[in-house]
Amino acid sequence: MSDVLEQLTRVLEARKGADADSSYVASLHAKGLNKILEKVGEESIETIIAAKDAALSGSNDDVIYETADLWFHTLVMLSHLGLSANDVLTELARRFDLSGLEEKANRTSK
Numbered sequence: 664m665s666d667v668l669e670q671l672t673r674v675l676e677a678r679k680g681a682d683a684d685s686s687y688v689a690s691l692h693a694k695g696l697n698k699i700l701e702k703v704g705e706e707s708i709e710t711i712i713a714a715k716d717a718a719l720s721g722s723n724d725d726v727i728y729e730t731a732d733l734w735f736h737t738l739v740m741l742s743h744l745g746l747s748a749n750d751v752l753t754e755l756a757r758r759f760d761l762s763g764l765e766e767k768a769n770r771t772s773k
């Protein structure tokens with residue numbers, strides 16, 4: 664795992680037990696899964712809009728900013744469900760050398 668993901672994973676784990684008044688992450692956990700999913704949905708849409716705007720303006724700054732927000736909120740979602748970035752990285756690593764088209768063909772033939 665990258666140093667940044669590792670560090671953020673540790674912070675997110677620690678914030679699960681923090682005071683909701685002093686921690687944004689703790690406040691999301693306190694509000695529950697639906698609020699976290701609402702944020703994931705919101706940040707997904709903001710990422711899509713930023714990418715569309717980048718194609719017109721030629722500036723990628725907002726795409727990076729919004730994607731960071733999206734990744735962050737998906738990490739909070741994983742943490743809320745007792746999962747972590749490492750679980751997703753393990754799944755991505757499992758897919759190395761497996762063509763997406765091949766995987767799809769195997770899936771539809773079942």
Ligand SMILES: N=c1c2ncn([C@@H]3O[C@H](COP(=O)(O)OP(=O)(O)OP(=O)(O)O)[C@@H](O)[C@H]3O)c2ncn1[C@@H]1O[C@H](COP(=O)(O)O)[C@@H](O)[C@H]1O
Nearest residue numbers: 671674675678681685686687688689690702705731732735
């Ligand atoms: N990486 C982040 C991070 N990215 C985005 N955000 C917050 O995500 C929120 C969502 O952004 P929005 O623009 O939707 O804000 P908003 O309109 O105020 O949100 P809502 O009122 O709709 O919930 C903002 O408050 C951002 O500050 C983050 N908050 C925290 N982190 C990391 O998590 C750590 C722990 O944070 P705390 O739990 O606050 O200590 C921090 O040290 C950071 O490393």
